[in-house]
Amino acid sequence: MDDKCKGVKLPERTVPFPASISQQAQAALRRAVGEDGIPLNALHVMPDVSDFNGWMKLKAFADVYYRAAAERLAAQAHASVETVQIEEACVHIATPSRAFPEDYAYIDLHGGALVMGGGAACRAGAQTQADQHGIRCYGIDYRMPPEHPYPEALDDCMTVYRHVLDQYKPENIVIGGRSAGGNLAAAMILRARDEGLPLPAALVLLSPELDLTESGDSFQVNRLVDVVLPGSLMPNNLLYAQGADLAHPYLSPLFGDFSKGFPPTFLQSGTRDLFLSNAVRMHRFLRRAEIPVELHVFEAMPHGGFTGAPEDRELAEEITRFVRQCLGRGPSV
Template sequence: MTERPSGANEVEDPMTEKHAGIRLPPRLLPFPRSISPEAGAALRRLVGEDGTPLNARHAMPPPEDHDAWRLLKAAADAQYAVAVKGLAGILRASARTMRIGESTIHVATPETPERTDCAYIDLHGGALVLGGGEACKAGARMQADQHGVVCYGVDYRMPPDHPYPAALDDCLAAYRHVLAHHAPANIVIGGRSAGGNLAVAMLLRGRDEGLPMPAAMVLLSPEVDLTESGDSFQVNRLADVVLPGSLMANNLLYAHGADLAHPYLSPLFGDLRGLPRAFIQSGTRDLFLSNAVRLHRTLRRSGVPAELHVFEAMPHGGFMGNTPEDRELADEVSRFVRSSWGAPA
């Protein structure tokens, strides 16, 4: 008779536990030697002396506690403000803010535009709750500098005060505005994390409403599955020092009772035929790696040209600094965007 592992749950079927998954022994996940010293240092800075990712010490409020979310947003805005001040003297593009209905858009213009007929739409990250305001404006200026074209940074409304579909409405309003000033084949839409979700969801909705597609989309670690059904949500839990655990509380707050599997919330599950060519990025330690891998395969099966770039040991959002890997990623994105201008939608 086989002895059951100590502490195992008692079940009637002896095969149930065996087939539930893979039992991993406790272990220390070492910092990899396969990445640059700069990237290794970035990982170390995000881990405490006890080996626990610093970000794992902060739990998100429950979806129904709106006051706690407002306090969290205020604290995050203060941190973003410090980060934006650190960019003083680095960003060269100018920016002005405009309103389109209820949508706020930061229009960033490079000092010396490479092309005046092209436009980049930037949808910021922040787990669908954070990252607006001055951080969004700074992001638009960064994209304008990088690509040498006017950039429209969409400062979309967010929960708890503005749940779904407010953000999607704002992104679509911004896209309609840009379409009125630029040919579709000269527009690229980029989104990081939550912004990647909104980029694909907005194009699905825009297609459904009869809008033309842009030239391309750049999706950096896109959050395209709010149900969190992918393999990496388990495999990379805590291995991702930037995003060490589930964002389900954020997702439920954003959805406000809507079905998380709806394509406008989780565009991975939509009909992706007819979408523009895509650049998708992730890392082997990114909690959202499965999002990128599954989206790439779904786009390919749908007849959409798509590049997938996965970086060694990279956590969610990159290595947060001036590492060789971050520079290589930026170069790849710039190449893709420049090759997309004028491409057929």
């Protein structure tokens, strides 16, 4: 083969919004794209890794968006929530409003590209998970860069996991995370196992950021096709790692050794998700290690879902089923 041929060359083209998804999902894709066809999120440029003030300004800007989303979620939530400090970790503990089995717990890890998504959004997310699963939820508001680089976020997660283990049997605990939270959730499992801690009943990974080296196929194929996450997050990854090896399993859990033990896992992504390769590769690795695993890939779904379309509700139902099944709670509350 000619050395100059390093891949498939694509002609300039427009990738249409597909008719194979719900009207609500099509509308969500359209809202995320400008009149020129460029995803609106592609207009945002990440600061240089060394630009502390630039990152702080970005976080402040993003917090406005996250706060607005959190207010919408909180307005729909029924669970009460209490914020506590456990050593260095901030935790939002959400309790269902109706009667619930007190011997089960869900640990929730928020997304936000490793640098955003905490505070009010994390708090509202804990309430949402408590409502969805009908059990107490611990939303970990982990510390983030540029003030708190790796391993401080993972340290916070481990602190809370040990605290939860003191109160619940490991077989009654489920850990879940979306995007960057999926990275931390999987890293928690690997580190807990390495430290000799018991593993939880199950793991839920939603469009997880499992490979900070960004080596998968979808990082190229779905670039700009993913209207939510249209390009690389390498500046965020380098900021988070602060010089640590991005391929280390505690930073990129995709490269962990799953033969030493891992809980049953629920994986989700979409055909337009920049992180699709993360979920697909993780699924294969877990299958090879004979770990029970489910992979749910949704048609044309970008990173993070369609924000309220029927497909999102279907995904929520699948997660609820999986969690109840792994906790031995049966099909209903």
